[in-house]
Amino acid sequence: MLKYSIGTKVVHGSKCYDPHTGAVSFPIYQSATFRHPALHQTTGYDYSRLQNPTREELENTIANIENGKFGFAFSSGMAAVSTILSLFTPGDHIVVSDDLYGGTYRLFEEIYKKYGLEFSYVNTSKIQDIENSVKDNTKAFFIETPTNPMMKVADLRAISEFSKDRKILLIVDNTFLTPYFQRPLELGADIVVHSGTKYLGGTTIHWQVLL
Incomplete structure (x- = not known):
């Protein structure tokens, strides 16, 4: 092939x-x-x-350039993130980058905390901080790298190795680098989400890619 x-x-x-x-x-x-x-x-x-054939082409293309199996397009980034959070149930704990897009933070804190999800915010550029934040009910790491706005960078391969040993999902927001410069699935991530507003001419198309 x-x-x-x-x-x-x-x-x-x-x-x-x-x-x-x-x-x-x-x-x-x-x-x-x-x-x-x-x-x-x-x-x-x-x-x-x-x-729709047009949306399907977008989904398949973005999955292709991310080297993923499936892609799903949404009308907003928050819709994509909300869909990811539907994978979890009340009582689940998610470790999150402490510097990430404000809309994602508000979605977690103002909406999904009320539904019983628990979030811990740590400096995910330090693998030790991630390791120390894990609890018995930790189900996922939600990593933004580089972060918005401080541009902190996480070692995705190291985080992936740690998460797989503990059967914890690794979710990566890849908006800043795009799949042209960084493909988290190749580094061991399970789910990638990013916004197309930065590189689709200002349009409001967002998607997530699943492995």
Whole structure:
């Protein structure tokens, strides 16, 4: 199997072209609903709220450049983070970078604390601080690297080795470096989340990538 460079993946996307029209720049489909070939048959698209060829191309492309298996696009970064938090149950403990995007912090403190999730904020650029923060109910590390706004950098490979030994999920916010410069999944992360506002021309598209 051919291994393409990150630049090639970015330029060509997931499908390289629209198989229906041959367009080399994948088009924006504005359809709300899609025609079925026959009763009980589907093209894979029913209603754009569920799936849409354009969003699917974005999801597959971002998963491809992150070297992940699955990608999911959301209308906001907080929607993506909220979806990740739905993996946990009341009483679960999550270790979080002490310097991270304010919106994420407020989501944790003002919303999800009320639902019984517990958060500890530590300097995740120091692996010892992470190790010392682990409790019996710790289920995940939520690492932003580099952090926003202090640009603290975490050793993802070391954190990954530590987390896997204890069966703790490693979630990484990769917004600042983007998959062009850093691919946390290759360093052992389980879930990557990032905002597209920094490198999609100011649009408000956000996604997460799952391994």
